[in-house]
Amino acid sequence: MGEMHDAWFFVGIFIFIFLIWVSTGGPLHPIAFTGPALSQPQELGGGNYLSLPRAPFTIGGPTVSLPGSTNGNPNTYTLSNSSNNTSGTQTPPPLYGIYFGTPSPYINMISLNKYVSNASSSDEYLTLSVQRNASGPVTITHWTLESEATYKSEIIPQGTTVPTSGVVNATEDIVLNPGDRAIINTRPSPVGASFRENKCTGYFAATQKFVPALPLSCPSASDELENYYGRPYIHDPRCIDYVKTIGRCQTPRLQSADLTDTCESFLVDQLNYNGCVSTHRYDADFNGTTWHIYLGRVDNDGDTKPLWRSNHEVVRLIDDRGKTVAQFTY
Numbered sequence: 572m573g574e575m576h577d578a579w580f581f582v583g584i585f586i587f588i589f590l591i592w593v594s595t596g597g598p599l600h601p602i603a604f605t606g607p608a609l610s611q612p613q614e615l616g617g618g619n620y621l622s623l624p625r626a627p628f629t630i631g632g633p634t635v636s637l638p639g640s641t642n643g644n645p646n647t648y649t650l651s652n653s654s655n656n657t658s659g660t661q662t663p664p665p666l667y668g669i670y671f672g673t674p675s676p677y678i679n680m681i682s683l684n685k686y687v688s689n690a691s692s693s694d695e696y697l698t699l700s701v702q703r704n705a706s707g708p709v710t711i712t713h714w715t716l717e718s719e720a721t722y723k724s725e726i727i728p729q730g731t732t733v734p735t736s737g738v739v740n741a742t743e744d745i746v747l748n749p750g751d752r753a754i755i756n757t758r759p760s761p762v763g764a765s766f767r768e769n770k771c772t773g774y775f776a777a778t779q780k781f782v783p784a785l786p787l788s789c790p791s792a793s794d795e796l797e798n799y800y801g802r803p804y805i806h807d808p809r810c811i812d813y814v815k816t817i818g819r820c821q822t823p824r825l826q827s828a829d830l831t832d833t834c835e836s837f838l839v840d841q842l843n844y845n846g847c848v849s850t851h852r853y854d855a856d857f858n859g860t861t862w863h864i865y866l867g868r869v870d871n872d873g874d875t876k877p878l879w880r881s882n883h884e885v886v887r888l889i890d891d892r893g894k895t896v897a898q899f900t901y
Contacts, residue, residue, distance in 0.1 A: 672895035693875035719885035730765030768859030771847035773820030810834035
């Protein structure tokens with residue numbers, strides 16, 4: 572009997588607790604929907620906590636300018652981080668699976684044209700340009716032009732800034748100023764050296780073939796006669812009439828001309844490359860902005876050996892420290 576009494580006592584206690592729970596809201600009480608929670612680190616009073624790494628920029632943040640875009644340099648691209656407004660030159664992406672290589676410090680200063688003119692022929696050439704906003708002159712002698720397709724390569728040689736016709740010219744490193752360009756030919760030089768265009772180099776075209784053709788920018792024969800004849804040229808009307816028949820940058824042919832000795836001496840001395848240089852070398856507009864560089868690739872028979880394939884080619888320009896300045900494919 573005592574055991575039954577104890578059992579009913581415990582049942583009564585549970586019923587009492589149940590009634591209190593129901594009276595305070597039972598299963599609808601807000602605490603029924605809560606569970607165990609971990610306070611934020613700042614609420615726990617400090618300490619070390621595990622956090623996942625975070626990307627340095629948001630999705631869509633970087634602006635990527637690929638080769639050939641409007642950033643003005645076909646050989647580089649820039650990553651711009653909108654969160655901290657920083658940018659930097661990065662290695663350009665591969666061209667047809669060909670890795671660009673270690674970028675040169677000159678990567679933003681030098682550009683190559685996008686093709687090799689007359690590739691695989693004796694007249695092949697390409698053009699290298701220095702940006703007008705470059706920080707200063709660039710010495711390109713000892714840089715290398717390389718075919719990534721065939722692994723052929725040639726080193727850019729020295730040249731003669733102002734050559735003299737008819738002699739072996741001394742050479743020096745080729746230096747390009749901002750805004751200058753260099754036309755680089757595979758063949759040997761028609762005048763024996765690489766050279767810079769000047770006010771008088773058009774005379775070279777009278778006796779030699781140049782690819783591309785040299786500009787005929789020499790002073791006119793009539794202007795030379797008027798300014799440098801040596802005495803009032805108006806007293807030699809026959810010389811005046813003859814000079815008017817001479818084209819720009821042409822050396823006169825005197826065999827059939829009935830001219831005075833003074834006129835003939837003037838024409839022989841003045842209207843040729845060396846005479847022009849002697850007169851105009853210190854003119855403010857004497858120097859041009861284009862170099863003609865010749866790699867001099869010839870075989871045993873003296874014929875030009877092409878450096879580039881006619882297609883499926885990757886052209887690379889490498890500086891004197893073995894770093895890539897520019898490259899393009901065609």
